[in-house]
Amino acid sequence: MPILLHRPSNRRDFLKTTTLGGAALILAAGRSAAATDAGASEFHLALLSDTHIPADRTEVYRDFNPCDNLDRVVPQVIAARPEGxxxxxxAARLEGKLEDYRQLRAQIEPLAAAAPVFIGLGNHDDRASFRKVFTSPAGTLAAIDGKHVTVIEHPGVRVVVLDSLLYPNRVAGLLGKAQRAWLTSSLPTLADRPLVFFVHHTLGEGDGDLLDADRLFTIVRPHRHVKAIFYGHSHVWELGERDRLQLINLPSLGYNFRDQDPIGWVDARFRSDGVSLTLRAVGGNRTDDGKTFDVRWI
Ligand SMILES: [Zn+2]
Structure with missing residues:
Protein backbone atom coordinates (compact mmCIF):
# COMPACT_ATOMS: atom_id res chain seq x y z
CA MET A 1 0.00 0.00 0.00
CA PRO A 2 2.32 2.82 0.82
CA ILE A 3 4.25 3.57 -2.32
CA LEU A 4 7.13 5.74 -2.65
CA LEU A 5 9.64 7.52 -1.22
CA HIS A 6 11.85 7.01 1.25
CA ARG A 7 12.77 3.94 2.98
CA PRO A 8 10.79 1.21 4.47
CA SER A 9 9.54 1.35 7.96
CA ASN A 10 8.03 0.82 11.60
CA ARG A 11 6.14 2.73 15.85
CA ARG A 12 4.44 5.89 18.77
CA ASP A 13 2.04 9.71 21.09
CA PHE A 14 0.78 13.87 21.93
CA LEU A 15 0.50 17.63 23.62
CA LYS A 16 -0.90 21.16 24.00
CA THR A 17 -0.64 24.85 23.34
CA THR A 18 -1.06 28.47 23.79
CA THR A 19 -3.32 30.76 21.90
CA LEU A 20 -1.95 32.81 19.05
CA GLY A 21 -0.17 35.59 20.83
CA GLY A 22 0.85 39.08 19.85
CA ALA A 23 4.25 37.95 18.58
CA ALA A 24 2.73 35.48 16.13
CA LEU A 25 0.29 38.06 14.84
CA ILE A 26 3.12 40.50 14.16
CA LEU A 27 5.04 37.84 12.23
CA ALA A 28 1.99 37.05 10.13
CA ALA A 29 1.51 40.72 9.32
CA GLY A 30 5.16 41.08 8.26
CA ARG A 31 4.86 38.16 5.88
CA SER A 32 1.63 39.32 4.31
CA ALA A 33 3.27 42.55 3.13
CA ALA A 34 5.19 40.60 0.50
CA ALA A 35 2.65 37.85 0.00
CA THR A 36 1.20 36.98 -3.37
CA ASP A 37 -2.32 35.67 -3.76
CA ALA A 38 -0.93 32.15 -3.54
CA GLY A 39 1.15 33.08 -0.54
CA ALA A 40 -1.84 34.52 1.24
CA SER A 41 -3.53 31.13 1.32
CA GLU A 42 -0.36 29.27 2.28
CA PHE A 43 -0.31 27.74 5.75
CA HIS A 44 3.15 27.33 7.21
CA LEU A 45 3.44 24.69 9.94
CA ALA A 46 6.37 23.06 11.72
CA LEU A 47 5.75 19.33 12.12
CA LEU A 48 7.25 17.38 15.00
CA SER A 49 6.57 13.85 16.16
CA ASP A 50 7.71 11.38 18.81
CA THR A 51 9.64 13.81 20.97
CA HIS A 52 9.62 11.22 23.82
CA ILE A 53 10.54 13.76 26.47
CA PRO A 54 11.44 12.21 29.85
CA ALA A 55 11.31 13.93 33.22
CA ASP A 56 15.04 13.26 33.57
CA ARG A 57 16.72 15.35 30.91
CA THR A 58 19.92 13.27 31.05
CA GLU A 59 18.10 10.16 29.83
CA VAL A 60 19.59 8.62 26.67
CA TYR A 61 18.19 5.93 24.35
CA ARG A 62 20.13 4.46 21.42
CA ASP A 63 22.70 7.18 22.01
CA PHE A 64 20.07 9.90 21.52
CA ASN A 65 19.11 12.38 24.21
CA PRO A 66 15.50 13.43 23.40
CA CYS A 67 15.69 16.59 25.52
CA ASP A 68 18.88 17.71 23.79
CA ASN A 69 17.28 17.04 20.41
CA LEU A 70 14.29 19.21 21.29
CA ASP A 71 16.57 21.96 22.58
CA ARG A 72 18.40 21.95 19.24
CA VAL A 73 15.20 22.14 17.23
CA VAL A 74 13.27 24.81 19.15
CA PRO A 75 15.46 27.70 17.89
CA GLN A 76 15.36 26.27 14.35
CA VAL A 77 11.58 26.23 14.40
CA ILE A 78 11.33 29.74 15.84
CA ALA A 79 13.73 30.99 13.14
CA ALA A 80 11.55 29.40 10.45
CA ARG A 81 8.62 31.54 11.68
CA PRO A 82 5.80 29.01 11.23
CA GLU A 83 2.22 30.00 11.92
CA GLY A 84 1.82 26.94 14.11
CA ALA A 91 5.19 13.69 23.34
CA ALA A 92 6.26 11.92 26.54
CA ARG A 93 8.98 9.33 27.00
CA LEU A 94 7.00 6.13 27.79
CA GLU A 95 4.10 6.42 30.24
CA GLY A 96 3.01 10.04 29.91
CA LYS A 97 3.93 11.05 33.44
CA LEU A 98 3.13 14.49 34.83
CA GLU A 99 6.87 15.15 35.22
CA ASP A 100 7.48 14.30 31.55
CA TYR A 101 4.90 16.87 30.47
CA ARG A 102 6.30 19.48 32.84
CA GLN A 103 9.72 18.99 31.26
CA LEU A 104 8.17 19.23 27.78
CA ARG A 105 6.23 22.35 28.68
CA ALA A 106 9.38 24.04 29.98
CA GLN A 107 11.35 23.17 26.85
CA ILE A 108 8.71 24.34 24.37
CA GLU A 109 7.87 27.52 26.23
CA PRO A 110 9.84 29.75 23.79
CA LEU A 111 8.12 27.99 20.90
CA ALA A 112 4.65 28.43 22.37
CA ALA A 113 5.41 32.12 22.82
CA ALA A 114 6.06 32.45 19.08
CA ALA A 115 3.30 30.26 17.61
CA PRO A 116 0.53 27.98 18.84
CA VAL A 117 1.66 24.42 19.55
CA PHE A 118 -0.93 21.74 18.82
CA ILE A 119 -0.20 18.47 20.58
CA GLY A 120 -1.70 15.12 19.63
CA LEU A 121 -1.58 12.02 21.81
CA GLY A 122 0.10 8.69 21.11
CA ASN A 123 0.67 5.40 22.85
CA HIS A 124 3.36 6.81 25.14
CA ASP A 125 1.11 9.60 26.37
CA ASP A 126 -1.47 9.73 29.16
CA ARG A 127 -4.49 11.90 28.43
CA ALA A 128 -5.28 12.77 32.05
CA SER A 129 -1.70 13.72 32.90
CA PHE A 130 -1.34 15.67 29.69
CA ARG A 131 -4.45 17.71 30.45
CA LYS A 132 -3.22 18.49 33.97
CA VAL A 133 -0.08 20.10 32.60
CA PHE A 134 -1.41 21.56 29.35
CA THR A 135 -4.52 23.16 30.74
CA SER A 136 -5.40 25.49 27.84
CA PRO A 137 -4.55 23.76 24.57
CA ALA A 138 -4.47 25.73 21.33
CA GLY A 139 -7.03 25.24 18.58
CA THR A 140 -10.64 24.19 18.84
CA LEU A 141 -11.24 20.97 20.73
CA ALA A 142 -13.88 18.68 19.25
CA ALA A 143 -16.60 17.55 21.63
CA ILE A 144 -15.71 13.86 21.80
CA ASP A 145 -15.86 12.08 25.15
CA GLY A 146 -12.51 10.68 26.27
CA LYS A 147 -10.55 11.93 23.27
CA HIS A 148 -8.38 14.97 22.62
CA VAL A 149 -9.10 16.09 19.05
CA THR A 150 -8.00 19.50 17.82
CA VAL A 151 -9.33 21.39 14.80
CA ILE A 152 -7.06 24.06 13.33
CA GLU A 153 -8.75 26.48 10.95
CA HIS A 154 -6.94 28.28 8.15
CA PRO A 155 -8.48 29.81 5.01
CA GLY A 156 -6.42 27.52 2.78
CA VAL A 157 -6.57 24.23 4.65
CA ARG A 158 -8.27 22.68 7.68
CA VAL A 159 -6.10 20.55 9.95
CA VAL A 160 -7.61 17.96 12.31
CA VAL A 161 -5.36 16.35 14.91
CA LEU A 162 -6.93 13.03 15.86
CA ASP A 163 -6.43 10.99 19.05
CA SER A 164 -5.30 7.37 18.66
CA LEU A 165 -4.21 6.82 22.27
CA LEU A 166 -5.78 3.58 23.50
CA TYR A 167 -3.71 2.48 26.52
CA PRO A 168 -0.63 4.35 27.75
CA ASN A 169 2.61 2.47 27.10
CA ARG A 170 1.03 -0.26 24.94
CA VAL A 171 1.85 -0.19 21.25
CA ALA A 172 -1.54 -0.38 19.50
CA GLY A 173 -3.82 2.58 18.85
CA LEU A 174 -7.54 3.11 18.26
CA LEU A 175 -9.71 6.01 17.21
CA GLY A 176 -12.71 4.35 18.81
CA LYS A 177 -16.41 4.50 18.16
CA ALA A 178 -17.07 8.03 19.42
CA GLN A 179 -14.28 9.57 17.35
CA ARG A 180 -15.31 7.62 14.24
CA ALA A 181 -18.92 8.74 14.72
CA TRP A 182 -17.72 12.35 15.04
CA LEU A 183 -15.79 11.99 11.79
CA THR A 184 -18.76 10.45 10.01
CA SER A 185 -21.07 13.28 11.03
CA SER A 186 -18.54 16.13 10.71
CA LEU A 187 -16.77 15.44 7.43
CA PRO A 188 -19.75 16.32 5.19
CA THR A 189 -19.93 19.72 6.91
CA LEU A 190 -16.23 20.48 6.43
CA ALA A 191 -16.06 20.28 2.64
CA ASP A 192 -15.38 23.97 1.91
CA ARG A 193 -11.58 23.53 1.76
CA PRO A 194 -8.89 20.83 1.75
CA LEU A 195 -8.60 18.91 5.02
CA VAL A 196 -5.63 16.98 6.36
CA PHE A 197 -5.46 14.67 9.35
CA PHE A 198 -2.72 14.10 11.88
CA VAL A 199 -2.87 10.88 13.87
CA HIS A 200 -0.10 9.25 15.86
CA HIS A 201 -0.38 5.63 14.80
CA THR A 202 0.73 3.94 11.61
CA LEU A 203 -2.05 2.86 9.27
CA GLY A 204 -1.13 -0.76 8.56
CA GLU A 205 -2.69 -4.03 9.63
CA GLY A 206 -0.25 -5.01 12.37
CA ASP A 207 -1.13 -5.48 16.01
CA GLY A 208 0.79 -2.31 16.85
CA ASP A 209 -0.82 -0.09 14.22
CA LEU A 210 -4.04 1.94 14.32
CA LEU A 211 -6.46 -0.94 14.88
CA ASP A 212 -9.36 0.81 13.15
CA ALA A 213 -7.32 2.20 10.25
CA ASP A 214 -9.41 0.40 7.64
CA ARG A 215 -12.59 1.89 9.14
CA LEU A 216 -10.97 5.33 9.00
CA PHE A 217 -10.27 4.87 5.27
CA THR A 218 -13.86 3.71 4.75
CA ILE A 219 -15.20 6.81 6.51
CA VAL A 220 -12.91 9.14 4.55
CA ARG A 221 -13.32 7.53 1.12
CA PRO A 222 -16.43 9.50 -0.03
CA HIS A 223 -14.93 12.82 1.03
CA ARG A 224 -12.64 14.11 -1.66
CA HIS A 225 -11.79 17.22 0.36
CA VAL A 226 -9.72 15.00 2.68
CA LYS A 227 -6.25 15.08 1.11
CA ALA A 228 -3.68 13.60 3.45
CA ILE A 229 -2.96 11.75 6.66
CA PHE A 230 0.19 12.61 8.61
CA TYR A 231 1.32 10.12 11.25
CA GLY A 232 4.30 9.09 13.36
CA HIS A 233 4.83 6.01 15.56
CA SER A 234 7.33 4.21 13.32
CA HIS A 235 10.15 6.77 13.71
CA VAL A 236 10.57 6.61 9.94
CA TRP A 237 10.45 9.39 7.36
CA GLU A 238 8.42 8.05 4.45
CA LEU A 239 5.80 9.19 1.94
CA GLY A 240 3.08 6.95 0.54
CA GLU A 241 -0.41 6.89 -0.88
CA ARG A 242 -3.64 4.91 -0.38
CA ASP A 243 -7.10 5.53 -1.79
CA ARG A 244 -5.79 8.81 -3.37
CA LEU A 245 -4.86 10.00 0.15
CA GLN A 246 -1.30 11.18 0.62
CA LEU A 247 0.32 9.43 3.59
CA ILE A 248 3.17 11.23 5.31
CA ASN A 249 5.11 9.37 8.00
CA LEU A 250 6.91 12.02 10.06
CA PRO A 251 10.39 11.36 11.42
CA SER A 252 10.90 11.03 15.15
CA LEU A 253 12.63 13.81 17.02
CA GLY A 254 13.50 11.76 20.12
CA TYR A 255 15.43 8.86 18.57
CA ASN A 256 15.31 6.44 15.67
CA PHE A 257 14.91 2.66 15.76
CA ARG A 258 17.35 2.11 12.86
CA ASP A 259 20.54 3.92 11.93
CA GLN A 260 19.25 4.53 8.41
CA ASP A 261 16.41 6.82 9.57
CA PRO A 262 16.76 10.54 10.21
CA ILE A 263 15.66 12.25 13.38
CA GLY A 264 14.40 15.80 13.13
CA TRP A 265 11.35 17.79 12.07
CA VAL A 266 9.58 18.84 8.88
CA ASP A 267 8.93 22.38 7.66
CA ALA A 268 5.56 22.25 5.88
CA ARG A 269 3.95 24.79 3.55
CA PHE A 270 0.35 23.89 2.74
CA ARG A 271 -1.25 25.31 -0.40
CA SER A 272 -4.61 24.66 -2.04
CA ASP A 273 -3.08 22.02 -4.33
CA GLY A 274 -0.66 20.28 -1.99
CA VAL A 275 2.12 20.69 0.52
CA SER A 276 5.88 21.22 0.34
CA LEU A 277 7.76 19.30 2.99
CA THR A 278 11.36 20.18 3.85
CA LEU A 279 13.18 17.70 6.05
CA ARG A 280 15.25 19.26 8.82
CA ALA A 281 17.36 16.35 10.06
CA VAL A 282 19.40 16.97 13.21
CA GLY A 283 20.61 13.42 13.80
CA GLY A 284 20.54 9.87 12.53
CA ASN A 285 20.77 9.69 8.74
CA ARG A 286 21.10 13.32 7.63
CA THR A 287 21.51 12.59 3.92
CA ASP A 288 18.25 14.32 3.02
CA ASP A 289 18.58 17.24 5.42
CA GLY A 290 17.25 20.35 3.69
CA LYS A 291 15.66 18.42 0.85
CA THR A 292 12.12 19.48 -0.12
CA PHE A 293 9.45 16.99 -1.20
CA ASP A 294 6.44 18.38 -3.07
CA VAL A 295 3.25 16.41 -2.44
CA ARG A 296 0.28 17.11 -4.71
CA TRP A 297 -3.32 16.53 -3.60
CA ILE A 298 -5.28 14.11 -5.74
ZN1 LIG B 1 7.50 7.04 19.37
Whole structure:
Protein backbone atom coordinates (compact mmCIF):
# COMPACT_ATOMS: atom_id res chain seq x y z
CA MET A 1 0.00 0.00 0.00
CA PRO A 2 2.32 2.82 0.82
CA ILE A 3 4.25 3.57 -2.32
CA LEU A 4 7.13 5.74 -2.65
CA LEU A 5 9.64 7.52 -1.22
CA HIS A 6 11.85 7.01 1.25
CA ARG A 7 12.77 3.94 2.98
CA PRO A 8 10.79 1.21 4.47
CA SER A 9 9.54 1.35 7.96
CA ASN A 10 8.03 0.82 11.60
CA ARG A 11 6.14 2.73 15.85
CA ARG A 12 4.44 5.89 18.77
CA ASP A 13 2.04 9.71 21.09
CA PHE A 14 0.78 13.87 21.93
CA LEU A 15 0.50 17.63 23.62
CA LYS A 16 -0.90 21.16 24.00
CA THR A 17 -0.64 24.85 23.34
CA THR A 18 -1.06 28.47 23.79
CA THR A 19 -3.32 30.76 21.90
CA LEU A 20 -1.95 32.81 19.05
CA GLY A 21 -0.17 35.59 20.83
CA GLY A 22 0.85 39.08 19.85
CA ALA A 23 4.25 37.95 18.58
CA ALA A 24 2.73 35.48 16.13
CA LEU A 25 0.29 38.06 14.84
CA ILE A 26 3.12 40.50 14.16
CA LEU A 27 5.04 37.84 12.23
CA ALA A 28 1.99 37.05 10.13
CA ALA A 29 1.51 40.72 9.32
CA GLY A 30 5.16 41.08 8.26
CA ARG A 31 4.86 38.16 5.88
CA SER A 32 1.63 39.32 4.31
CA ALA A 33 3.27 42.55 3.13
CA ALA A 34 5.19 40.60 0.50
CA ALA A 35 2.65 37.85 0.00
CA THR A 36 1.20 36.98 -3.37
CA ASP A 37 -2.32 35.67 -3.76
CA ALA A 38 -0.93 32.15 -3.54
CA GLY A 39 1.15 33.08 -0.54
CA ALA A 40 -1.84 34.52 1.24
CA SER A 41 -3.53 31.13 1.32
CA GLU A 42 -0.36 29.27 2.28
CA PHE A 43 -0.31 27.74 5.75
CA HIS A 44 3.15 27.33 7.21
CA LEU A 45 3.44 24.69 9.94
CA ALA A 46 6.37 23.06 11.72
CA LEU A 47 5.75 19.33 12.12
CA LEU A 48 7.25 17.38 15.00
CA SER A 49 6.57 13.85 16.16
CA ASP A 50 7.71 11.38 18.81
CA THR A 51 9.64 13.81 20.97
CA HIS A 52 9.62 11.22 23.82
CA ILE A 53 10.54 13.76 26.47
CA PRO A 54 11.44 12.21 29.85
CA ALA A 55 11.31 13.93 33.22
CA ASP A 56 15.04 13.26 33.57
CA ARG A 57 16.72 15.35 30.91
CA THR A 58 19.92 13.27 31.05
CA GLU A 59 18.10 10.16 29.83
CA VAL A 60 19.59 8.62 26.67
CA TYR A 61 18.19 5.93 24.35
CA ARG A 62 20.13 4.46 21.42
CA ASP A 63 22.70 7.18 22.01
CA PHE A 64 20.07 9.90 21.52
CA ASN A 65 19.11 12.38 24.21
CA PRO A 66 15.50 13.43 23.40
CA CYS A 67 15.69 16.59 25.52
CA ASP A 68 18.88 17.71 23.79
CA ASN A 69 17.28 17.04 20.41
CA LEU A 70 14.29 19.21 21.29
CA ASP A 71 16.57 21.96 22.58
CA ARG A 72 18.40 21.95 19.24
CA VAL A 73 15.20 22.14 17.23
CA VAL A 74 13.27 24.81 19.15
CA PRO A 75 15.46 27.70 17.89
CA GLN A 76 15.36 26.27 14.35
CA VAL A 77 11.58 26.23 14.40
CA ILE A 78 11.33 29.74 15.84
CA ALA A 79 13.73 30.99 13.14
CA ALA A 80 11.55 29.40 10.45
CA ARG A 81 8.62 31.54 11.68
CA PRO A 82 5.80 29.01 11.23
CA GLU A 83 2.22 30.00 11.92
CA GLY A 84 1.82 26.94 14.11
CA UNK A 85 3.50 23.78 15.34
CA UNK A 86 1.99 20.29 15.37
CA UNK A 87 3.44 17.54 17.56
CA UNK A 88 2.07 14.25 16.29
CA UNK A 89 2.09 12.17 19.45
CA UNK A 90 4.45 10.34 21.80
CA ALA A 91 5.19 13.69 23.34
CA ALA A 92 6.26 11.92 26.54
CA ARG A 93 8.98 9.33 27.00
CA LEU A 94 7.00 6.13 27.79
CA GLU A 95 4.10 6.42 30.24
CA GLY A 96 3.01 10.04 29.91
CA LYS A 97 3.93 11.05 33.44
CA LEU A 98 3.13 14.49 34.83
CA GLU A 99 6.87 15.15 35.22
CA ASP A 100 7.48 14.30 31.55
CA TYR A 101 4.90 16.87 30.47
CA ARG A 102 6.30 19.48 32.84
CA GLN A 103 9.72 18.99 31.26
CA LEU A 104 8.17 19.23 27.78
CA ARG A 105 6.23 22.35 28.68
CA ALA A 106 9.38 24.04 29.98
CA GLN A 107 11.35 23.17 26.85
CA ILE A 108 8.71 24.34 24.37
CA GLU A 109 7.87 27.52 26.23
CA PRO A 110 9.84 29.75 23.79
CA LEU A 111 8.12 27.99 20.90
CA ALA A 112 4.65 28.43 22.37
CA ALA A 113 5.41 32.12 22.82
CA ALA A 114 6.06 32.45 19.08
CA ALA A 115 3.30 30.26 17.61
CA PRO A 116 0.53 27.98 18.84
CA VAL A 117 1.66 24.42 19.55
CA PHE A 118 -0.93 21.74 18.82
CA ILE A 119 -0.20 18.47 20.58
CA GLY A 120 -1.70 15.12 19.63
CA LEU A 121 -1.58 12.02 21.81
CA GLY A 122 0.10 8.69 21.11
CA ASN A 123 0.67 5.40 22.85
CA HIS A 124 3.36 6.81 25.14
CA ASP A 125 1.11 9.60 26.37
CA ASP A 126 -1.47 9.73 29.16
CA ARG A 127 -4.49 11.90 28.43
CA ALA A 128 -5.28 12.77 32.05
CA SER A 129 -1.70 13.72 32.90
CA PHE A 130 -1.34 15.67 29.69
CA ARG A 131 -4.45 17.71 30.45
CA LYS A 132 -3.22 18.49 33.97
CA VAL A 133 -0.08 20.10 32.60
CA PHE A 134 -1.41 21.56 29.35
CA THR A 135 -4.52 23.16 30.74
CA SER A 136 -5.40 25.49 27.84
CA PRO A 137 -4.55 23.76 24.57
CA ALA A 138 -4.47 25.73 21.33
CA GLY A 139 -7.03 25.24 18.58
CA THR A 140 -10.64 24.19 18.84
CA LEU A 141 -11.24 20.97 20.73
CA ALA A 142 -13.88 18.68 19.25
CA ALA A 143 -16.60 17.55 21.63
CA ILE A 144 -15.71 13.86 21.80
CA ASP A 145 -15.86 12.08 25.15
CA GLY A 146 -12.51 10.68 26.27
CA LYS A 147 -10.55 11.93 23.27
CA HIS A 148 -8.38 14.97 22.62
CA VAL A 149 -9.10 16.09 19.05
CA THR A 150 -8.00 19.50 17.82
CA VAL A 151 -9.33 21.39 14.80
CA ILE A 152 -7.06 24.06 13.33
CA GLU A 153 -8.75 26.48 10.95
CA HIS A 154 -6.94 28.28 8.15
CA PRO A 155 -8.48 29.81 5.01
CA GLY A 156 -6.42 27.52 2.78
CA VAL A 157 -6.57 24.23 4.65
CA ARG A 158 -8.27 22.68 7.68
CA VAL A 159 -6.10 20.55 9.95
CA VAL A 160 -7.61 17.96 12.31
CA VAL A 161 -5.36 16.35 14.91
CA LEU A 162 -6.93 13.03 15.86
CA ASP A 163 -6.43 10.99 19.05
CA SER A 164 -5.30 7.37 18.66
CA LEU A 165 -4.21 6.82 22.27
CA LEU A 166 -5.78 3.58 23.50
CA TYR A 167 -3.71 2.48 26.52
CA PRO A 168 -0.63 4.35 27.75
CA ASN A 169 2.61 2.47 27.10
CA ARG A 170 1.03 -0.26 24.94
CA VAL A 171 1.85 -0.19 21.25
CA ALA A 172 -1.54 -0.38 19.50
CA GLY A 173 -3.82 2.58 18.85
CA LEU A 174 -7.54 3.11 18.26
CA LEU A 175 -9.71 6.01 17.21
CA GLY A 176 -12.71 4.35 18.81
CA LYS A 177 -16.41 4.50 18.16
CA ALA A 178 -17.07 8.03 19.42
CA GLN A 179 -14.28 9.57 17.35
CA ARG A 180 -15.31 7.62 14.24
CA ALA A 181 -18.92 8.74 14.72
CA TRP A 182 -17.72 12.35 15.04
CA LEU A 183 -15.79 11.99 11.79
CA THR A 184 -18.76 10.45 10.01
CA SER A 185 -21.07 13.28 11.03
CA SER A 186 -18.54 16.13 10.71
CA LEU A 187 -16.77 15.44 7.43
CA PRO A 188 -19.75 16.32 5.19
CA THR A 189 -19.93 19.72 6.91
CA LEU A 190 -16.23 20.48 6.43
CA ALA A 191 -16.06 20.28 2.64
CA ASP A 192 -15.38 23.97 1.91
CA ARG A 193 -11.58 23.53 1.76
CA PRO A 194 -8.89 20.83 1.75
CA LEU A 195 -8.60 18.91 5.02
CA VAL A 196 -5.63 16.98 6.36
CA PHE A 197 -5.46 14.67 9.35
CA PHE A 198 -2.72 14.10 11.88
CA VAL A 199 -2.87 10.88 13.87
CA HIS A 200 -0.10 9.25 15.86
CA HIS A 201 -0.38 5.63 14.80
CA THR A 202 0.73 3.94 11.61
CA LEU A 203 -2.05 2.86 9.27
CA GLY A 204 -1.13 -0.76 8.56
CA GLU A 205 -2.69 -4.03 9.63
CA GLY A 206 -0.25 -5.01 12.37
CA ASP A 207 -1.13 -5.48 16.01
CA GLY A 208 0.79 -2.31 16.85
CA ASP A 209 -0.82 -0.09 14.22
CA LEU A 210 -4.04 1.94 14.32
CA LEU A 211 -6.46 -0.94 14.88
CA ASP A 212 -9.36 0.81 13.15
CA ALA A 213 -7.32 2.20 10.25
CA ASP A 214 -9.41 0.40 7.64
CA ARG A 215 -12.59 1.89 9.14
CA LEU A 216 -10.97 5.33 9.00
CA PHE A 217 -10.27 4.87 5.27
CA THR A 218 -13.86 3.71 4.75
CA ILE A 219 -15.20 6.81 6.51
CA VAL A 220 -12.91 9.14 4.55
CA ARG A 221 -13.32 7.53 1.12
CA PRO A 222 -16.43 9.50 -0.03
CA HIS A 223 -14.93 12.82 1.03
CA ARG A 224 -12.64 14.11 -1.66
CA HIS A 225 -11.79 17.22 0.36
CA VAL A 226 -9.72 15.00 2.68
CA LYS A 227 -6.25 15.08 1.11
CA ALA A 228 -3.68 13.60 3.45
CA ILE A 229 -2.96 11.75 6.66
CA PHE A 230 0.19 12.61 8.61
CA TYR A 231 1.32 10.12 11.25
CA GLY A 232 4.30 9.09 13.36
CA HIS A 233 4.83 6.01 15.56
CA SER A 234 7.33 4.21 13.32
CA HIS A 235 10.15 6.77 13.71
CA VAL A 236 10.57 6.61 9.94
CA TRP A 237 10.45 9.39 7.36
CA GLU A 238 8.42 8.05 4.45
CA LEU A 239 5.80 9.19 1.94
CA GLY A 240 3.08 6.95 0.54
CA GLU A 241 -0.41 6.89 -0.88
CA ARG A 242 -3.64 4.91 -0.38
CA ASP A 243 -7.10 5.53 -1.79
CA ARG A 244 -5.79 8.81 -3.37
CA LEU A 245 -4.86 10.00 0.15
CA GLN A 246 -1.30 11.18 0.62
CA LEU A 247 0.32 9.43 3.59
CA ILE A 248 3.17 11.23 5.31
CA ASN A 249 5.11 9.37 8.00
CA LEU A 250 6.91 12.02 10.06
CA PRO A 251 10.39 11.36 11.42
CA SER A 252 10.90 11.03 15.15
CA LEU A 253 12.63 13.81 17.02
CA GLY A 254 13.50 11.76 20.12
CA TYR A 255 15.43 8.86 18.57
CA ASN A 256 15.31 6.44 15.67
CA PHE A 257 14.91 2.66 15.76
CA ARG A 258 17.35 2.11 12.86
CA ASP A 259 20.54 3.92 11.93
CA GLN A 260 19.25 4.53 8.41
CA ASP A 261 16.41 6.82 9.57
CA PRO A 262 16.76 10.54 10.21
CA ILE A 263 15.66 12.25 13.38
CA GLY A 264 14.40 15.80 13.13
CA TRP A 265 11.35 17.79 12.07
CA VAL A 266 9.58 18.84 8.88
CA ASP A 267 8.93 22.38 7.66
CA ALA A 268 5.56 22.25 5.88
CA ARG A 269 3.95 24.79 3.55
CA PHE A 270 0.35 23.89 2.74
CA ARG A 271 -1.25 25.31 -0.40
CA SER A 272 -4.61 24.66 -2.04
CA ASP A 273 -3.08 22.02 -4.33
CA GLY A 274 -0.66 20.28 -1.99
CA VAL A 275 2.12 20.69 0.52
CA SER A 276 5.88 21.22 0.34
CA LEU A 277 7.76 19.30 2.99
CA THR A 278 11.36 20.18 3.85
CA LEU A 279 13.18 17.70 6.05
CA ARG A 280 15.25 19.26 8.82
CA ALA A 281 17.36 16.35 10.06
CA VAL A 282 19.40 16.97 13.21
CA GLY A 283 20.61 13.42 13.80
CA GLY A 284 20.54 9.87 12.53
CA ASN A 285 20.77 9.69 8.74
CA ARG A 286 21.10 13.32 7.63
CA THR A 287 21.51 12.59 3.92
CA ASP A 288 18.25 14.32 3.02
CA ASP A 289 18.58 17.24 5.42
CA GLY A 290 17.25 20.35 3.69
CA LYS A 291 15.66 18.42 0.85
CA THR A 292 12.12 19.48 -0.12
CA PHE A 293 9.45 16.99 -1.20
CA ASP A 294 6.44 18.38 -3.07
CA VAL A 295 3.25 16.41 -2.44
CA ARG A 296 0.28 17.11 -4.71
CA TRP A 297 -3.32 16.53 -3.60
CA ILE A 298 -5.28 14.11 -5.74
ZN1 LIG B 1 7.50 7.04 19.37
Missing amino acids: VVLCGD
